[in-house]
Amino acid sequence: MRSLRIGAGQGFYGDSVDGALDVARGGEVSYICFDALAELTMAILQKDRFRDPAAGYARDLPAFMTALLPECRARGIRLITNAGGINPAGAAAAVRSVARTLGMDDLRIGVVVGDDITSRIDELRAAGAALANMDTGEDVSAIRDRIVFGVAYLGCAPVVQALQMGADVVVTGRVADASLFVAPMVHELGWSLDDWDRLAAGAVLGHLMECSAQSTGGNFSGDWWNVPDLDRAGYPVCEVRQDGTALLTKPAGTGGRVCFDTVKEQLLYEVLDPRSYFNPDVVADFTSVQLRDAGPDVVEVSGVRGRERTDSLKTILGYLDGYAGTCAIGYSWPDAVAKARRSAALIERMTERAGLRPLDRVVELIGVDSTHGSAAPIPDDANEVVLRVCARFATEGEAKRFTRIATPLGLNGPPFIGGGVAPQSARALLGVWPSLLPRSLVEPSVEVLVEEAAAV
Amino acid sequence: MTRIQLRDVAQARSGDKGDLANVALFAPSDALYRAFLREVTPERVREHYGRFVRGNVDRYEVPNVRALNFVLHQALDGGAARSLRSDPLGKSYGSLILRMEIDVSDEELAGVDTGRRPPVA
Numbered sequence: 300m301r302s303l304r305i306g307a308g309q310g311f312y313g314d315s316v317d318g319a320l321d322v323a324r325g326g327e328v329s330y331i332c333f334d335a336l337a338e339l340t341m342a343i344l345q346k347d348r349f350r351d352p353a354a355g356y357a358r359d360l361p362a363f364m365t366a367l368l369p370e371c372r373a374r375g376i377r378l379i380t381n382a383g384g385i386n387p388a389g390a391a392a393a394v395r396s397v398a399r400t401l402g403m404d405d406l407r408i409g410v411v412v413g414d415d416i417t418s419r420i421d422e423l424r425a426a427g428a429a430l431a432n433m434d435t436g437e438d439v440s441a442i443r444d445r446i447v448f449g450v451a452y453l454g455c456a457p458v459v460q461a462l463q464m465g466a467d468v469v470v471t472g473r474v475a476d477a478s479l480f481v482a483p484m485v486h487e488l489g490w491s492l493d494d495w496d497r498l499a500a501g502a503v504l505g506h507l508m509e510c511s512a513q514s515t516g517g518n519f520s521g522d523w524w525n526v527p528d529l530d531r532a533g534y535p536v537c538e539v540r541q542d543g544t545a546l547l548t549k550p551a552g553t554g555g556r557v558c559f560d561t562v563k564e565q566l567l568y569e570v571l572d573p574r575s576y577f578n579p580d581v582v583a584d585f586t587s588v589q590l591r592d593a594g595p596d597v598v599e600v601s602g603v604r605g606r607e608r609t610d611s612l613k614t615i616l617g618y619l620d621g622y623a624g625t626c627a628i629g630y631s632w633p634d635a636v637a638k639a640r641r642s643a644a645l646i647e648r649m650t651e652r653a654g655l656r657p658l659d660r661v662v663e664l665i666g667v668d669s670t671h672g673s674a675a676p677i678p679d680d681a682n683e684v685v686l687r688v689c690a691r692f693a694t695e696g697e698a699k700r701f702t703r704i705a706t707p708l709g710l711n712g713p714p715f716i717g718g719g720v721a722p723q724s725a726r727a728l729l730g731v732w733p734s735l736l737p738r739s740l741v742e743p744s745v746e747v748l749v750e751e752a753a754a755v
Numbered sequence: 756m757t758r759i760q761l762r763d764v765a766q767a768r769s770g771d772k773g774d775l776a777n778v779a780l781f782a783p784s785d786a787l788y789r790a791f792l793r794e795v796t797p798e799r800v801r802e803h804y805g806r807f808v809r810g811n812v813d814r815y816e817v818p819n820v821r822a823l824n825f826v827l828h829q830a831l832d833g834g835a836a837r838s839l840r841s842d843p844l845g846k847s848y849g850s851l852i853l854r855m856e857i858d859v860s861d862e863e864l865a866g867v868d869t870g871r872r873p874p875v876a
Binding site: 434522569588590661 | 766767768770771772773774775777779781803804805806807813815816817818819820822824826828829832833834835836837839840841842843844847849850851853854855871873874
């Protein structure tokens with residue numbers, strides 16, 4: 300039976316390139332797929348684009364390409380990345396520049412555009428798209444004048460097209476994480492785009508690989524202390540067969556662990572209803588997935604069933620939602636919790652006296668309740684506590700003033716400060732508005748262009 | 756019956772999706788999976804997460820990996836890029852469920868290692 304080996308090269312914007320290099324050198328793969336995007340990342344890239352219209356893609360993309368292209372070109376490994384963010388054309392230009400610098404003028408670079416709906420919101424609404432919030436049902440008019448970006452999650456089809464056009468590197472914007480991995484399976488294994496069980500198998504594999512080492516021993520909640528060498532965690536590699544069954548593993552000689560217990564945790568990461576995992580290409584049933592230990596650091600993935608994809612694509616709109624200012628002070632034993640609480644009360648009064656009006660605020664005692672809230676017992680003899688107060692304001696000016704509001708407490712407040720935290724600058728807050736959009740309003744605008752690096 | 760803390764027997768992982776968080780809780784055996792089904796109800800999870808969760812909690816069964824998947828609505832202070840919290844992605848929500856205590860029978864606990872701990876140094 301025909302099979303294909305695909306590796307994962309990146310789990311988030313900011314990931315190290317070392318995992319991808321290990322996959323390129325020792326994974327015996329034909330493709331490496333890179334997931335650089337998350338909802339939070341889109342917001343970060345939008346802030347970049349605010350400052351510089353030429354930005355808006357993952358800034359580490361040139362560094363990734365500089366390190367990887369020499370390794371991958373020699374082995375014929377093709378690369379697929381959504382690091383284009385909200386500016387895939389700009390990202391493709393950056394890749395062309397790297398390729399020329401490396402003397403790879405004939406490197407074929409594909410770019411997928413059309414997921415960006417920022418400038419089309421009113422047109423889409425006029426065409427009948429409600430863009431209501433799919434979690435809360437709220438009407439989009441509540442945020443319309445504050446929207447700063449909008450993207451639709453595309454499926455594998457435009458990436459498959461780029462591969463058919465001979466692209467060595469494919470750069471996209473918001474192609475769904477798992478679909479980056481499904482594309483080479485469809486292209487190489489000849490899967491039809493209505494073969495729901497195989498596409499679901501591909502989506503499951505993509506889902507297991509898109510967060511780099513989270514399926515190979517990273518963030519493992521079992522006996523994590525026995526997982527070897529996470530300083531050089533092996534990124535996932537899968538050997539997928541024509542029938543959609545697969546072996547999930549990692550490059551030889553790398554750290555981490557691939558077994559039923561590590562892989563199952565990733566299977567449900569960021570999953571809502573496991574029977575209906577909505578992907579642009581298919582609706583996958585995660586309760587059908589069979590995971591089986593098939594050898595040291597090898598897990599077999601089989602049994603996956605899927606259903607026909609829906610007529611909608613998920614869309615997220617980012618909208619401005621005020622500004623956050625943060626102040627933080629550390630307090631040492633004795634009575635660290637009591638001192639931090641008194642300090643929080645003082646900050647509240649100082650805020651009021653300064654005429655600042657927070658829209659809302661969060662008070663955390665880091666070391667006590669910031670992760671577990673009311674479920675955590677309050678220690679009566681804590682050695683140290685960091686008080687962190689973060690408040691949201693309508694204006695950036697207020698948020699900036701708030702970041703300095705607690706400074707006098709260094710001399711004027713409760714005693715024995717320590718473990719101080721440097722003041723953080725005020726930051727814009729972006730709300731994310733999830734909604735659904737008919738495919739027919741998005742897919743006709745998707746374009747695929749493949750050119751050699753020396754072109755243009 | 757014995758009272759155990761979920762951290763003694765279970766695995767967990769949490770993730771974010773807008774203002775939703777999911778928390779997957781994994782049982783080490785079929786018997787404990789059935790115990791989790793009885794004990795770890797959406798109502799208990801809702802109460803356990805306290806002020807962090809402003810909406811409902813849904814529970815989905817995933818028997819192929821002996822897991823319960825909880826979906827927490829309005830649970831991330833408006834979502835990661837909007838949150839004021841120091842854990843905007845709810846990464847630690849997986850550990851929060853492990854703090855919960857449940858009652859299990861000796862038969863349900865049979866054969867499960869409850870004493871695994873990392874070395875201190």
